[in-house]
Amino acid sequence: MSYRELKEQVFEANMELHHRKLVVYTWGNVSQIDRDKGVVAIKPSGVAYEDMKVDDIVVVDLDNNVVEGKMRPSSDTKTHTHLYRHFESIGGVTHTHSTYATAWAQAQQPIPCYGTTHADYAYGDIPVTAVMSDEQIKRDYEEETGVQITDCFKDRSPVETPMCIIAGHAPFTWGKDAAQSVYHAVVLEEMAKMAYLTRTLRPDVQPLKQAIIDKHYLRKHGKNAYYGQN
Amino acid sequence: MSYRELKEQVFEANMELHHRKLVVYTWGNVSQIDRDKGVVAIKPSGVAYEDMKVDDIVVVDLDNNVVEGKMRPSSDTKTHTHLYRHFESIGGVTHTHSTYATAWAQAQQPIPCYGTTHADYAYGDIPVTAVMSDEQIKRDYEEETGVQITDCFKDRSPVETPMCIIAGHAPFTWGKDAAQSVYHAVVLEEMAKMAYLTRTLRPDVQPLKQAIIDKHYLRKHGKNAYYGQN
Amino acid sequence: MSYRELKEQVFEANMELHHRKLVVYTWGNVSQIDRDKGVVAIKPSGVAYEDMKVDDIVVVDLDNNVVEGKMRPSSDTKTHTHLYRHFESIGGVTHTHSTYATAWAQAQQPIPCYGTTHADYAYGDIPVTAVMSDEQIKRDYEEETGVQITDCFKDRSPVETPMCIIAGHAPFTWGKDAAQSVYHAVVLEEMAKMAYLTRTLRPDVQPLKQAIIDKHYLRKHGKNAYYGQN
Amino acid sequence: MSYRELKEQVFEANMELHHRKLVVYTWGNVSQIDRDKGVVAIKPSGVAYEDMKVDDIVVVDLDNNVVEGKMRPSSDTKTHTHLYRHFESIGGVTHTHSTYATAWAQAQQPIPCYGTTHADYAYGDIPVTAVMSDEQIKRDYEEETGVQITDCFKDRSPVETPMCIIAGHAPFTWGKDAAQSVYHAVVLEEMAKMAYLTRTLRPDVQPLKQAIIDKHYLRKHGKNAYYGQN
Numbered sequence: 001m002s003y004r005e006l007k008e009q010v011f012e013a014n015m016e017l018h019h020r021k022l023v024v025y026t027w028g029n030v031s032q033i034d035r036d037k038g039v040v041a042i043k044p045s046g047v048a049y050e051d052m053k054v055d056d057i058v059v060v061d062l063d064n065n066v067v068e069g070k071m072r073p074s075s076d077t078k079t080h081t082h083l084y085r086h087f088e089s090i091g092g093v094t095h096t097h098s099t100y101a102t103a104w105a106q107a108q109q110p111i112p113c114y115g116t117t118h119a120d121y122a123y124g125d126i127p128v129t130a131v132m133s134d135e136q137i138k139r140d141y142e143e144e145t146g147v148q149i150t151d152c153f154k155d156r157s158p159v160e161t162p163m164c165i166i167a168g169h170a171p172f173t174w175g176k177d178a179a180q181s182v183y184h185a186v187v188l189e190e191m192a193k194m195a196y197l198t199r200t201l202r203p204d205v206q207p208l209k210q211a212i213i214d215k216h217y218l219r220k221h222g223k224n225a226y227y228g229q230n
Numbered sequence: 231m232s233y234r235e236l237k238e239q240v241f242e243a244n245m246e247l248h249h250r251k252l253v254v255y256t257w258g259n260v261s262q263i264d265r266d267k268g269v270v271a272i273k274p275s276g277v278a279y280e281d282m283k284v285d286d287i288v289v290v291d292l293d294n295n296v297v298e299g300k301m302r303p304s305s306d307t308k309t310h311t312h313l314y315r316h317f318e319s320i321g322g323v324t325h326t327h328s329t330y331a332t333a334w335a336q337a338q339q340p341i342p343c344y345g346t347t348h349a350d351y352a353y354g355d356i357p358v359t360a361v362m363s364d365e366q367i368k369r370d371y372e373e374e375t376g377v378q379i380t381d382c383f384k385d386r387s388p389v390e391t392p393m394c395i396i397a398g399h400a401p402f403t404w405g406k407d408a409a410q411s412v413y414h415a416v417v418l419e420e421m422a423k424m425a426y427l428t429r430t431l432r433p434d435v436q437p438l439k440q441a442i443i444d445k446h447y448l449r450k451h452g453k454n455a456y457y458g459q460n
Numbered sequence: 461m462s463y464r465e466l467k468e469q470v471f472e473a474n475m476e477l478h479h480r481k482l483v484v485y486t487w488g489n490v491s492q493i494d495r496d497k498g499v500v501a502i503k504p505s506g507v508a509y510e511d512m513k514v515d516d517i518v519v520v521d522l523d524n525n526v527v528e529g530k531m532r533p534s535s536d537t538k539t540h541t542h543l544y545r546h547f548e549s550i551g552g553v554t555h556t557h558s559t560y561a562t563a564w565a566q567a568q569q570p571i572p573c574y575g576t577t578h579a580d581y582a583y584g585d586i587p588v589t590a591v592m593s594d595e596q597i598k599r600d601y602e603e604e605t606g607v608q609i610t611d612c613f614k615d616r617s618p619v620e621t622p623m624c625i626i627a628g629h630a631p632f633t634w635g636k637d638a639a640q641s642v643y644h645a646v647v648l649e650e651m652a653k654m655a656y657l658t659r660t661l662r663p664d665v666q667p668l669k670q671a672i673i674d675k676h677y678l679r680k681h682g683k684n685a686y687y688g689q690n
Numbered sequence: 691m692s693y694r695e696l697k698e699q700v701f702e703a704n705m706e707l708h709h710r711k712l713v714v715y716t717w718g719n720v721s722q723i724d725r726d727k728g729v730v731a732i733k734p735s736g737v738a739y740e741d742m743k744v745d746d747i748v749v750v751d752l753d754n755n756v757v758e759g760k761m762r763p764s765s766d767t768k769t770h771t772h773l774y775r776h777f778e779s780i781g782g783v784t785h786t787h788s789t790y791a792t793a794w795a796q797a798q799q800p801i802p803c804y805g806t807t808h809a810d811y812a813y814g815d816i817p818v819t820a821v822m823s824d825e826q827i828k829r830d831y832e833e834e835t836g837v838q839i840t841d842c843f844k845d846r847s848p849v850e851t852p853m854c855i856i857a858g859h860a861p862f863t864w865g866k867d868a869a870q871s872v873y874h875a876v877v878l879e880e881m882a883k884m885a886y887l888t889r890t891l892r893p894d895v896q897p898l899k900q901a902i903i904d905k906h907y908l909r910k911h912g913k914n915a916y917y918g919q920n
Contacts (some may be wrong), residue, residue: 005450024877024880025873027807027875045918046918072916072918075909075916077918079263097807099880099887100887102805102884103887105805106885106888106895106898107888108892108895109891115336115399116398116400117400141909142830168806168902170805170806170807171457186254187254188252193329194336197803198336200427200889200891201333201339202337202338203335205336205337208398211364212361212362215367221304226305227275227299227305228302229275229276229277234479240585264640277512344567345562345630346564346629347487347557413485416484417483417485420484420559423559424562424563424566425566431569432567432568432654439591439594441594442597442628449535456532456535457535458506458532459506491917519717574858575792575795575858576859577717579788580745646714646715647715654793654796657790661797661799661889669821669858670823671827672821672858673823675827675831677830679765686762687735687736687765688736689734689737689761
């Protein structure tokens with residue numbers, strides 16, 4: 001894939017985030033990796049979606065050096081590249097401050113799997129990171145945000161649960177490419193809203209039983225999936 | 231009615247669900263039965279509303295065999311046909327994951343009749359199914375979802391209460407045809423939102439008294455109805 | 461004013477209710493009185509806003525007899541005419557099932573005056589009616605709904621508080637004409653939403669102190685008002 | 691800057707408030723100061739956004755005398771000019787009754803800093819004023835509203851926290867010019883919504899730790915800021 005194609009796909013995925021109304025002003029960014037070339041295309045920092053053009057997308061390498069582009073890349077770039085380095089199967093990453101997912105992040109609680117809407121996309125609860133230590137903050141804040149996320153996935157698969165919420169901050173989602181990571185950001189926000197309503201309606205409600213979680217997840221994923229046209 | 235006409239009506243009803251913003255991505259499906267021909271037209275599985283065409287609608291018989299169409303029918307088809315086999319008076323079925331109705335389903339609680347908005351469309355509370363047993367899940371998940379619903383209507387009329395919520399899942403609604411089942415899906419979502427707000431505002435609130443439920447239901451339904459132009 | 465002009469104003473006010481997204485399907489109706497002629501123009505029963513035309517508006521007298529129009533008037537007509545007979549200063553009435561105002565009605569609680577947004581339009585809390593007795597329901601349901609409202613205003617002015625919520629049902633608002641009654645319906649819904657959020661955020665919050673209620677109400681109303689251009 | 695330019699900027703900022711759906715009817719107003727000329731341009735009182743023209747914007751001096759314009763200025767003008775006189779670094783002021791920020795004002799509680807969305811724009815909690823005393827109300831209500839705000843900033847910087855909520859009333863925000871004060875009004879409403887959801891989801895949640903507040907605030911503000919393109 002040429003840089004141009006990569007930048008076009010990242011531009012479209014960023015604009016989709018805007019059209020789905022998941023971002024207020026510039027509060028979000030999407031990237032995609034070209035693993036053959038070892039480069040990542042990402043939204044420029046602080047640029048309004050209404051004004052952004054394909055050529056504003058910045059290409060960086062996995063050490064966060066700008067390879068192509070005149071603008072400064074997203075201030076969250078180090079978190080993106082950390083995820084690409086540690087989650088080898090992913091191709092796209094999205095960060096938003098979408099309202100309900102951010103509320104769960106601020107409440108510093110994982111989002112329980114209360115129903116099949118959730119189970120269709122994520123296997124079990126959506127993990128919340130630990131609060132960052134003072135040392136981490138001083139060291140390299142955006143890199144450490146990535147560390148917080150990958151620490152949550154030491155014993156679980158980032159493919160089975162393509163999303164995470166950062167305590168006191170907001171969500172990150174990922175997928176096979178930029179477009180799918182945006183898709184997961186939209187899904188997460190709706191899951192987070194449903195879970196908020198469920199919890200406030202009945203605080204003592206229990207998560208969905210494991211057998212239904214398995215059934216729904218496997219209905220859409222894996223060898224014997226039978227949802228969709230493929 | 232020709233297959234073509236049936237498919238057009240089902241297509242329009244599915245698109246209405248999309249226009250009313252009751253579905254995120256592909257999270258919903260509408261069907262309609264032609265009882266003379268013994269066939270059901272239904273949305274294809276996993277197809278985006280933006281891309282769907284009339285010819286993508288799939289026609290199946292009541293044993294879930296595809297009669298016409300190149301695509302795979304909705305993964306929820308067995309639930310739809312179960313309802314058509316057991317509720318003889320209905321002509322259309324809608325399934326959504328609409329936000330507030332799904333929250334009640336996830337809270338595993340029936341939606342109480344708190345007011346006349348509810349009483350105008352459903353006689354008494356909106357039933358919630360039992361949580362599916364492990365055996366049912368293994369047996370035939372989508373067929374058993376239908377069984378869960380019809381089990382709720384052993385002692386009540388599916389005409390008087392054209393809707394049900396599935397514990398840990400989401401709502402199903404029905405009506406005389408596809409269009410009316412969508413109408414009921416829209417009504418249910420608004421009822422569910424009002425009930426959520428009522429319950430969180432005043433957790434000890436009691437349901438509407440029976441005499442008003444009777445009055446409002448009968449104002450719109452039955453021999454002496456006097457709402458509307460007919 | 462000719463019947464034609466009266467019907468046009470009532471048509472426009474009904475459509476404004478639709479454009480402001482205060483009604484789902486046909487759940488609302490607006491009327492206006494011509495006191496010289498002793499007639500009221502009102503929305504026809506059960507007609508969709510998308511299909512309604514000026515000539516569908518029905519003109520009735522204060523005894524609810526149709527004076528002009530081919531359609532059946534709103535099933536709530538008797539409530540409207542009751543209000544016109546008892547509140548001599550009003551010229552328009554609006555009924556909706558707007559979401560937050562209906563939630564308060566279902567919770568069977570008055571809406572407290574928590575802030576100046578409320579105090580700018582209504583003097584004190586928004587009263588909620590008693591629940592209707594079985595005898596009233598049997599007698600004449602829609603007429604008795606009017607009685608419920610006027611009973612709330614025995615000791616307060618319908619001009620100072622141009623709105624009321626019916627226990628277990630929904631709101632009615634009024635004003636100098638149809639347009640202003642719709643304006644008050646929009647204001648009430650926003651007030652009801654703000655009050656819901658305030659109460660759930662802090663259940664023990666107290667209403668606004670009387671001196672500020674007086675100040676804000678009188679800033680907009682009465683001889684010494686100084687808000688606006690008149 | 692000519693009066694014409696000043697009025698155009700204030701007009702555009704007011705219309706942005708309308709387009710961002712932060713105002714119902716006329717419930718909001720934006721102003722901007724020209725410190726060289728000692729004049730403030732502000733929205734006229736009670737004029738609908740749909741009808742407003744650039745020439746309706748009113749120019750007043752810092753003693754609230756009309757310098758140019760045929761209309762009466764916003765009834766909140768004295769609050770605006772009080773802020774310009776006391777906060778010397780600000781250039782624009784916005785007042786709204788946006789839903790969630792107003793709910794916090796009505797709950798008479800400061801908005802805690804629960805996350806980085808908040809910390810990116812305001813340093814610490816958003817202060818709520820005291821409830822106005824009866825004497826203040828009698829003295830000069832709108833001027834005293836300004837006093838209430840400036841009293842909250844005796845020990846904090848209005849640049850670091852460009853917003854405040856008035857107990858029992860609604861928010862004021864400010865910035866380097868009218869446009870930025872509107873930007874802060876949009877940000878505040880989203881912060882207030884996220885904080886409402888966080889608090890109701892988990893009432894005992896603690897504010898964000900100080901080290902992260904410092905990090906995020908300084909990432910966007912001050913000498914070593916590295917967000918955006920400048």
